[in-house]
Amino acid sequence: MSTVAPLATDSDLAAEKPSAAAIAKKRLSSPWASLAAIVIAVLWTIPTFGLLISSFRPERQIKRTGWWTFFSDPTVTLDNYRSVFGQNGGVNMADFFVNSLVICIPSVLIPLALASLAAYAFAWINFRGKNFLFIAIFALQIVPLQITLIPLLEIFVHIHITGTFWTLWLAHSTFALPLAIYLLHNFMREVPAGLIEAARVDGAGHVAIFFRVMLPLLTPALAAFGIFQFLWVWNDLLVALVFAGGGNEVAPITLALANLSGTRGTAWQLLSAGAFVSIAVPVLVFLLLQRYFVRGLLAGSVKG
């Protein structure tokens, strides 16, 4: 008996010491963890859900009662959506959809193109002052973009591009570059050096390595940063307010949304419908690309 007992303890100990990953997996997939995840997801979704319900309620009810009273007194109307699309006069948000896309797409592509090239140089080319430059770019992330607004606008006035899309493309690209370079640099550094050397042995120069070896590997990181930047530019109001000045023909949808409630905020019942119109595109983009989003984020964050 006395010999059996220690044996049993040994096997117990062995059973209680699985790998850290296994513990994490077991704990995260336990019913309690799932329950917690569901509770958090529900809590997080309730405000959006309320917004969705509000957007279908009549004006008087929105203004007088909370959205939850919908369940005891369900009245559904499309009036808010009609007003948002300008059928009762006033702003038509659809006009601004195209503007937002015209602003967003180059504002995503320009920093991606520049940052991937720069990141490659920082990761795999040796040149004088590389570390200093990289630290300088890294440090630029600390500068709040608000303090650059007036000086940047002065420059735009000076080179006569105010009131055009160029101001927004340039501004968004400028603000995006430090983070983009840093993120892509970290990703590129993770590519095994052997791969690069093998390509070099085969006679590939930097250009060939960049296009043939790096870019295919980089796709998830590019997509992740692309979504990041797309969401940021799509939802941006501040930069658009300052630089899109000069006419509503270059204003994005966020500006239309901000103005939707009217001069004195008396038409705020339209905001819920307007919000749903304006988030349609980001939600679509996110849902279709979320696989890359998570993968790319993890990839960029491993190295500090």
Place this chain on the structure above:
Amino acid sequence: MFGQPTSPRFRAVLAGTLSAGVVFGMAACGDSKGSDSGSTDAAKSSIDCAPYTKFGDLKGKTVSVYTGIVTPEDTPQINSYKPFEQCTGVTVKYEGDKSFETQILVRAKAGNPPDIGIVPQPGLLKQLVATGKAVAAPPETEANVDKFWSKDWKTYGTVDGKFYAAPLGANVKSLVWYSPSEFKDSGYTVPTTLDELKTLSDKMVADKKKPWCAGINSGDATGWPVTDWMEDFMLRLYGPDVYDKWVNHQIPFNGPEATAALDAVGAYLKNPAYVNGGLGDVKSIASTTFQDGGLPILDGTCEMHRQASFYAANWPQGTKVAEDGDVFAFYLPGKDTSAKPVLGGGEFILAFADRPEVKAFQTYLSSDTWANIKAKLSSGWVSANKGLDPNNLTNPIDQLSAKILLDPASQFRFDGSDQMPAAVGSDSFWKQSTAWITGQDTKTTVDNIEKSWPK
């Protein structure tokens, strides 16, 4: 590489977003045609072009206008420019932006101002002139202002003795909203003096009703409706001269006059028997948005709501705003029937360029011609332009406002918090008023505001 996205999925998304944009864009095209045809009929009235062609041949020129007036008030504003555009050939580019008050300063400082800014506050006007980018009004505009506006209004557009900005629209803040049918059913009459207002409130309390409702929550600007209350009582208790001294800080903010005025407001807003009809107790005033503040009148849970003429736009669609309708307003009475102080606000047109087409447009906006065209187009708008024929106004509340503004006996004073330095007028005055509603006593409140006044 970016011409041909590496992942087919990415390409699909791009195509998806683009086509969504195209669909919405097309919907937009279909719509705008419909709304345009209606508006041009209204603006067809042709005008005498002589005063504007005097500035030269303006065909093909453009004037940009930047303003905080957005939907739905922007449509009549834009349409009222059409007769001018048709006769001179000038294109007016209208840009409405609710963040006008901060953005105009940014744009002026960076050297990117519009040709004309529609400035809603004399305080902001001073700040803009101080940037050195604004230009004084042309003599033609000044002549119009001398002819059509009272001296008070011209003073508000003048900075350091130089006349810059002609007034545009106006609103009347000294109004009390009520339900005409409820007043009729309960046998209440519209009061004509402050004492009668008090008696009426007490009578309502005796009838087991809450006479007043209010809401002062307004985001960053929470508290401003209290400042309007206080200004109205300052004007009523001590008259326009003391009011001007108070606004310009020639008498202290915590002096006996201001303290008494705030206490007089407290007799209404901090009186648990009087407030807050349909909304809760005194403290609920601070948590209710100003947009919601008067709505209990429609439910019959509140009798009166003091708010400006622009509150008319806040009643839900289908509410009849008229003397025989669901809601209407009466003039917040003076101390006695002889005094008619009016608190109000308005906008001013400030130019940042002196090209001939800009001057011509300024002159057009300051004329009686424009005021009457605008009156026919809009609802919820009024001007203190003496050339305005009140019969052209379409909305009963606008007619009432015009009657109050154009009454020779009335003494108009601009909203005081809009004229005070920003540290007081759009900061401490709002914040301390909110604290006052939620329990802070009057003395601490006025002392704190006095302390915040820039030396």
